Amino acid sequence: MKTGDQFTDWAIELQSIAQNGLKYGHDVFDRERYEQIRQIAVEMMTVKTGMPIEKVKTLFCGDEGYQTPKIETRAAIFKDDQILLVHEKLSDDWSLPGGWCEANLSTEENCIKEAKEESGRDVKPIKLIALQDRNKHNKPIRATGIIKAFYLCKVIGGEFEKNIETTDCRYFSLNNLPKLSLGRNTPEQIKMCYEASKDPNWQTVFD
Numbered sequence: 001m002k003t004g005d006q007f008t009d010w011a012i013e014l015q016s017i018a019q020n021g022l023k024y025g026h027d028v029f030d031r032e033r034y035e036q037i038r039q040i041a042v043e044m045m046t047v048k049t050g051m052p053i054e055k056v057k058t059l060f061c062g063d064e065g066y067q068t069p070k071i072e073t074r075a076a077i078f079k080d081d082q083i084l085l086v087h088e089k090l091s092d093d094w095s096l097p098g099g100w101c102e103a104n105l106s107t108e109e110n111c112i113k114e115a116k117e118e119s120g121r122d123v124k125p126i127k128l129i130a131l132q133d134r135n136k137h138n139k140p141i142r143a144t145g146i147i148k149a150f151y152l153c154k155v156i157g158g159e160f161e162k163n164i165e166t167t168d169c170r171y172f173s174l175n176n177l178p179k180l181s182l183g184r185n186t187p188e189q190i191k192m193c194y195e196a197s198k199d200p201n202w203q204t205v206f207d
Helices: 006-024 028-049 053-060 107-119 187-198
Strands: 070-079 082-088 098-100 121-133 146-158 166-172
Touching: 006 028, 028 053, 070 107, 070 121, 070 187, 082 107, 082 187, 098 107, 107 121, 107 146, 107 166, 121 187, 146 187
Parallel strands: 070 146
Antiparallel strands: 070 082, 070 098, 082 166, 121 146
């Protein structure tokens, strides 16, 4: 995973080396060195982001085992040439229904779950629109690798109810989008979903 920022890339690579070393290293002195490397990576990200070092540790070093990307799903739901977006309670922005993939669910199952929780809709994923490396498309750059799976979904029932994550749910036209949560979805990604919904021969986009 490359972010395009060399300083950030160095910090991420150091963190990955340290995490993998802590997972597979057995020599006590080697493990001590890997802990030192991880601490250097944390300090680099603290300087880069301006965030408190303890928060960087939680976000940047909260994983264990061999370092691999996390997975996030997003549901693209259409009606009358408009796309369904939910209003995020915490960010006050709008996004496609979605979120982190649960450990015991496939990406398809997670897409169904997230769509229900955030939009109230019962959906059936019918097409994988894209698998994207988040840092190649979304800001701000994240230290953890994230793969975003966008699914075109068909509504089979349900209606919106306020919940702990979202406060509203509406359909929007492409030329009248609200303020988007750019870390979750960009105008370009929304446009990609529109194009996929209109193209019966759409081929999955991937990085």
